[in-house]
Amino acid sequence: MRTSIALAFCVSGVLAQAPSLTDLIASQPDLSTLGTALGSVPDLAETLAGLSNITILAPTNSAFEALLAQADTPESIGVNSSDVQAIAAILAYHVLNGTYVSSDFSETPTFVSSLFLPSFDGSIRTNVTDGQNVGLTLDGGNATILSGELKSANVIEEDILAANSVTVHKIDSVLTVPRNASTTLSKIPDVELTAALGALTAANLVDTIDSVADLTIFVPSNAAFTTAASAFANASIETLTSVLTYHAITGAVVFSSDITNTTVKTINGNDLTLSVGADGTVYVDNAKVILPNIVLSNGVAHIIDTVLNPEDEVENPTPAATPTPAFPGATAIGTDVPFTSALGTSPTRTGTASSVPTSTPSPSEFPGTAAQVKGALGGAVIGFGLAMML
Ligand SMILES: *[C@@H]1O[C@H](CO)[C@@H](O)[C@H](O)[C@H]1NC(C)=O
Ligand SMILES: *[C@@H]1O[C@H](CO)[C@@H](O)[C@H](O)[C@H]1NC(C)=O
Ligand SMILES: *[C@@H]1O[C@H](CO)[C@@H](O)[C@H](O)[C@H]1NC(C)=O
Ligand SMILES: *[C@@H]1O[C@H](CO)[C@@H](O)[C@H](O)[C@H]1NC(C)=O
Ligand SMILES: *[C@@H]1O[C@H](CO)[C@@H](O)[C@H](O)[C@H]1NC(C)=O
Ligand SMILES: *[C@@H]1O[C@H](CO)[C@@H](O)[C@H](O)[C@H]1NC(C)=O
Ligand SMILES: *[C@@H]1O[C@H](CO)[C@@H](O)[C@H](O)[C@H]1NC(C)=O
Ligand SMILES: *[C@@H]1O[C@H](CO)[C@@H](O)[C@H](O)[C@H]1NC(C)=O
Numbered sequence: 391m392r393t394s395i396a397l398a399f400c401v402s403g404v405l406a407q408a409p410s411l412t413d414l415i416a417s418q419p420d421l422s423t424l425g426t427a428l429g430s431v432p433d434l435a436e437t438l439a440g441l442s443n444i445t446i447l448a449p450t451n452s453a454f455e456a457l458l459a460q461a462d463t464p465e466s467i468g469v470n471s472s473d474v475q476a477i478a479a480i481l482a483y484h485v486l487n488g489t490y491v492s493s494d495f496s497e498t499p500t501f502v503s504s505l506f507l508p509s510f511d512g513s514i515r516t517n518v519t520d521g522q523n524v525g526l527t528l529d530g531g532n533a534t535i536l537s538g539e540l541k542s543a544n545v546i547e548e549d550i551l552a553a554n555s556v557t558v559h560k561i562d563s564v565l566t567v568p569r570n571a572s573t574t575l576s577k578i579p580d581v582e583l584t585a586a587l588g589a590l591t592a593a594n595l596v597d598t599i600d601s602v603a604d605l606t607i608f609v610p611s612n613a614a615f616t617t618a619a620s621a622f623a624n625a626s627i628e629t630l631t632s633v634l635t636y637h638a639i640t641g642a643v644v645f646s647s648d649i650t651n652t653t654v655k656t657i658n659g660n661d662l663t664l665s666v667g668a669d670g671t672v673y674v675d676n677a678k679v680i681l682p683n684i685v686l687s688n689g690v691a692h693i694i695d696t697v698l699n700p701e702d703e704v705e706n707p708t709p710a711a712t713p714t715p716a717f718p719g720a721t722a723i724g725t726d727v728p729f730t731s732a733l734g735t736s737p738t739r740t741g742t743a744s745s746v747p748t749s750t751p752s753p754s755e756f757p758g759t760a761a762q763v764k765g766a767l768g769g770a771v772i773g774f775g776l777a778m779m780l
Contacts, residue, residue, distance in 0.1 A: 411558075412425075420450045434556070441554065445488065445490045448558050449560075460672065465573075479516075482505040495527060499536060522568060539684075540701050581611060586611075593631045601688060603641075614677070634702060646682035656700075674692075675699075680695050696716055
């Protein structure tokens with residue numbers, strides 16, 4: 391009893407003396423670059439000073455150095471160095487709205503909102519109404535932060551307290567600001583999604599999925615499209631659009647940990663059945679989520695193992711190792727990956743929606759996009775900004 395009273399007294403004594411966020415950062419030699427970056431965006435720094443109950447993910451100096459080292463040379467960056475909004479946006483992505491201490495991290499990732507809101511109007515944007523998300527998880531026992539393109543940063547010093555119930559975790563990488571769906575899905579390691587990207591291109595839906603607010607999209611893998619290739623060989627553009635819009639929800643950014651057994655209305659208008667198996671695996675109709683929680687500039691993508699069929703709304707999905715085909719009777723056509731045969735052969739998009747209802751896939755815009763985004767844009771912007779400051 392005596393001990394716990396003494397401890398409580400001690401703890402409250404520490405809280406009362408916690409330094410301001412600015413003073414805390416200034417007191418940590420390995421956060422001097424962060425201090426400089428915040429100094430370059432006084433509006434954001436002032437906002438942060440007035441907030442309580444927030445969590446700062448503080449990249450160390452070596453995290454910023456690593457980012458600068460991987461950025462392209464300044465001549466090739468081609469960004470507007472006076473776009474302080476972009477620097478502010480990147481820093482705001484490192485501020486969580488709420489207190490998240492190390493004991494809140496668990497093996498199941500939790501996604502939480504940052505202060506990077508759609509109101510940031512620079513070249514780096516989000517269209518997640520409640521603030522762009524980061525994931526908090528334990529990886530091999532280490533507290534880890536998940537950001538765009540499945541990149542992760544490790545917490546290397548945790549639970550440092552500043553005044554106003556501000557919690558600071560030092561992290562070893564700068565978070566990757568999520569980019570739009572088409573860019574992100576072309577950059578996910580180890581998963582080929584060119585069929586889905588080609589199909590979206592053929593249906594003229596790329597701009598929509600890249601920009602619509604608060605998107606949750608289920609993206610079939612190339613294997614999923616390949617297995618059902620005959621169903622799409624001669625599909626009309628209307629059919630293709632109907633199928634693809636059955637894979638997306640707007641108005642809710644749904645991470646795997648938020649999913650319960652429920653139905654949700656898709657952009658198509660038909661309902662999708664979501665369910666969670668005993669082992670936590672998420673199913674969408676009869677498709678299994680094989681790679682969840684890819685954060686996008688405007689929401690989240692989950693990769694699934696089967697193309698969903700809007701004509702085949704599933705009432706009671708049966709989780710199984712081998713998915714029930716959503717397009718009964720559909721088969722592979724040799725080794726053809728649908729919608730991809732023109733990928734990489736033409737840098738310009740020449741197909742239009744009406745010109746591609748047959749088995750000829752539209753030449754895709756993606757090869758050009760991939761070239762344009764060489765080198766992380768987020769990294770480039772802050773890298774350039776910091777290079778100017780340092
Ligand atoms: C750079 O950004 C600033 C502020 O956002 C803007 O005023 C200026 O016009 C931009 N310059 C160019 C060349 O885009
Ligand atoms: C933080 O979250 C609270 C709800 O928990 C909300 O009222 C507030 O607007 C949020 N602040 C920002 C800056 O997003
Ligand atoms: C602080 O944030 C946490 C996590 O978001 C929330 O549960 C709690 O209610 C907040 N407390 C206050 C006083 O706002
Ligand atoms: C956890 O962190 C330790 C120390 O930083 C590191 O050696 C180890 O590789 C990390 N484990 C994982 C799974 O990342
Ligand atoms: C998606 O991002 C790429 C790369 O930054 C960009 O070229 C493209 O215009 C973006 N698309 C939309 C609809 O914003
Ligand atoms: C954000 O979403 C809204 C509604 O879907 C859309 O009208 C707007 O163009 C989007 N903004 C950006 C920057 O993509
Ligand atoms: C697609 O249409 C062509 C021409 O009518 C036909 O030869 C082919 O068998 C059709 N393919 C499939 C998979 O139905
Ligand atoms: C959710 O649905 C799955 C598949 O139908 C079932 O196995 C599971 O028991 C359900 N969970 C709950 C909590 O009802």
